[in-house]
Amino acid sequence: MKKRLIIHLHIGYWLLVLTQILLVALGTGVMGTQFDWRLFLSIVLPVKVLQTACSALFFYVNYLLLVPYVLKEGSIIKYIGSLLGCILVFSPLYYLMEQIVYPLIGWKSYSMDLDFLFAFFVTLAANFLNIFLGLLLSYLMDWRSIRAEKEVVEKEQLKTELAFLKSQVNPHYLFNTINDIYSLTQQQSEEAPEALLKLSELLRYMLRESDDPYVPLINEIDYLNNVIDLQKIGQKGQSHINFKLVGEIGQQKIAPLILINFIENAFKHGVFKNSEEPIEILITVDRHNFHLHLRNKINMAKKDKTGGIGHVNVKRRLSLIYPNRHELLIDQQSDTFIVDLKIDLYD
Incomplete structure (x- = not known):
């Protein structure tokens, strides 16, 4: 005050x-x-x-x-x-x-x-009432000051934790992407230059726009499109991914890099080379609501020996950025993995 x-x-x-x-x-x-x-x-x-x-x-x-x-x-x-x-x-x-x-x-x-x-x-x-009011006001002001200081500390801790979590997202995905591009260059593929261009666009987005707490939703969608295109290039067109966007994108904003873990996880653990069982990614948006529905067949032969941040990271980020404003359902069946995420974009 x-x-x-x-x-x-x-x-x-x-x-x-x-x-x-x-x-x-x-x-x-x-x-x-x-x-x-x-x-x-x-x-x-x-x-x-x-x-x-x-x-x-x-x-x-x-x-x-x-x-x-x-x-x-x-x-x-x-x-x-x-x-x-x-x-x-x-x-x-x-x-x-x-x-x-x-x-x-x-x-x-x-x-x-x-x-x-x-x-x-x-x-x-x-002055009996004045004595009481002086005591009451003094301790109320102390409580207010302590609460204000606590809020400042919590905000700083939140910013630090979010920055740490976000910093873990980029290397996690880039490690796999660079491996794919390295394979293309080893094979002297003509798609290697295009893959490098896509990678530079991803890096530009990560370094410039992801520092903001919220970015235009259209930018995040473009980022996902580049990720998917890069995946297809790295797999020489053998990645079957159905990415569909329903709804009109206007001025909506979303936390940056909040979706990449789900997409990258589908690439890492899912079946994407079978045209009859593609990775299904459906994004539905309206003025204040965002809905991601992702479905992929689980590749039982794949084992991620290096581990990763995965869903623990994104769950924590969602709880910090969208408390009481999101619903996340992760359903792993015997051979199918489903992610259903709803976010209230209204701010």
Whole structure:
């Protein structure tokens, strides 16, 4: 909360207190049955302003000095002692106001003269609520500061974790892609230059756009198209992948590189060389919703000896980026692997 706003809130509070005191004074008939502006402005208003000022002064001595520097850094015994000492200091002020200042203005709160002991108890009674409010406000501000600091730390931790997870996505896929291109160059394939061009486009996307928390959905779709094209080039056209997009893409945005693990996993563990059992990738979008449905036949002969980040990575990223805004279903049957992902793109 900005310092200026806090100051305005404090001023507003004491204006409300003054207004309430004035209304109570008027309601108790201190001016008689007939309202008199002259008496109100010359007597009632000055007295109530001074009373409110005394209460505010006691409040801020307690709130700004006693609570933070005595209670929080010392002990409750020291705080109670300091509070009693503060009341003893303020008692002469209240005595002076009630016995000298207010009568000079034309106001007398009590029909009898006050002694110092009575002034002490009047001071205590008049500021009991201020003591409580000072304690409450001080600890509420501490709680707010701790919460704000915790939110900052959590955001930094979240950014660090997301950056770490994202950094693991790129090498994971690039390792396999570079191996495919290396094989093409070894075979002196004419498709090797095109594959390198596709790879450069992927790297450009990864290095430039994926630093943003969200990217245009169309860019992510183009990235997936390049990944699929590169897969087909690396397999010399023997990759059978049905990639279909349904819906109109406009200004929707999505977290970058959030889908690549599913696609790459299908390439790594799925059957893609059989035209009768292609990898099926269906993306359906509308203004606020994204739906990926991926289905592939499991290649039982493939074993990934090197392991990988896989779905653990993408599940964690989804939970961090889209908490309560996504549904992920991963169903591994005997010979079929299905991924169904829904994301609420509305932000």
